[in-house]
Amino acid sequence: MIRQPSSSIVSSQQMLLQRHIPERYSYSQAASISLAVTCGIFGLLAPKPIGIALNPTFDPTVKFTGQPALCIGGSTSVGQYVIQLLREFQFSPIIAYASAKHGPYLKELGATHIIDRQSVSFANLPSTVSNILSETTSSPLKLVFDAFSGYDAQKAGYTCLADGGDIVTTYMIELKPEELVDSKNLLQVIGTVHWPHTREFGKQMWRALGRWVEDGVIVPNKVEDLPNGLYGIADGLERLKNGAVSCVKLIAHPQDGL
Numbered sequence: 001m002i003r004q005p006s007s008s009i010v011s012s013q014q015m016l017l018q019r020h021i022p023e024r025y026s027y028s029q030a031a032s033i034s035l036a037v038t039c040g041i042f043g044l045l046a047p048k049p050i051g052i053a054l055n056p057t058f059d060p061t062v063k064f065t066g067q068p069a070l071c072i073g074g075s076t077s078v079g080q081y082v083i084q085l086l087r088e089f090q091f092s093p094i095i096a097y098a099s100a101k102h103g104p105y106l107k108e109l110g111a112t113h114i115i116d117r118q119s120v121s122f123a124n125l126p127s128t129v130s131n132i133l134s135e136t137t138s139s140p141l142k143l144v145f146d147a148f149s150g151y152d153a154q155k156a157g158y159t160c161l162a163d164g165g166d167i168v169t170t171y172m173i174e175l176k177p178e179e180l181v182d183s184k185n186l187l188q189v190i191g192t193v194h195w196p197h198t199r200e201f202g203k204q205m206w207r208a209l210g211r212w213v214e215d216g217v218i219v220p221n222k223v224e225d226l227p228n229g230l231y232g233i234a235d236g237l238e239r240l241k242n243g244a245v246s247c248v249k250l251i252a253h254p255q256d257g258l
């Protein structure tokens, strides 16, 4: 993120690409967008093998009306953006696995059903998802986005997924080769525009993203500003490690400590 006297600009990590920040958003809100939304957009839309190629050209006519989707870790920063992308592409139902207390907010973002992660374990997630699907759709679940990651989340998501479907995970694949079947595609997304083979898609993404943020298709995460510039980051990381950050993006302002 950079500051200019007359305009607000947010940029990707190396300032390769820049977009204006709408006046209604703060720098902190804008700073919540780039990494997490890139992860979601790359995983869902980018051409294979970068993503699962739902819409590599950002064609506005491409929709998936009436097709169900599941987002594990719906209240993570990444998950909140994924839910908004699923809404934009008209998936339905959009099932989010998250703490129930975030249900109303995640429904504002586009989720149609919340499965409370405090009362439904990963082991019981597939049967709970199956119950929701049987009440809401005749289409099989062919899209799972795991925005939490780890073995249990991947195992649950993979079990929920129908044959012919795709599951995107945000961290290392932990399922063992013998647990994988050819009929289900498991992809680890790495959301970076800074590789030669991801740069062109990244440019397209930033053009589309600028419009989506301007038009309110994508709204930033809830944010919490950390105190004391760079010094505040250690405390923020400690809170993340202890699972004490819930549905909010921690933002550090390096210049505050100077």
Ligand SMILES: NC(=O)c1ccc[n+]([C@@H]2O[C@H](COP(=O)([O-])OP(=O)(O)OC[C@H]3O[C@@H](n4cnc5c(N)ncnc54)[C@H](OP(=O)(O)O)[C@@H]3O)[C@@H](O)[C@H]2O)c1
Residues within 6 Å of the ligand: 035, 036, 038, 039, 072, 073, 074, 075, 076, 077, 078, 079, 097, 098, 099, 100, 102, 117, 147, 148, 149, 170, 171, 189, 190, 191, 192, 240, 243, 245, 246, 247, 248
């Ligand atoms: N590949 C990439 O390009 C890329 C980019 C960014 C992030 N990531 C990865 O994506 C993942 C999410 O990152 P983030 O920054 O978005 O996370 P985050 O916002 O820091 O995640 C915090 C959230 O985790 C949720 N959570 C904790 N335990 C959970 C569980 N058992 N099941 C479901 N949700 C649970 C909490 O949900 P509740 O509040 O609802 O309890 C909390 O809101 C991480 O693994 C990160 O490393 C990857």
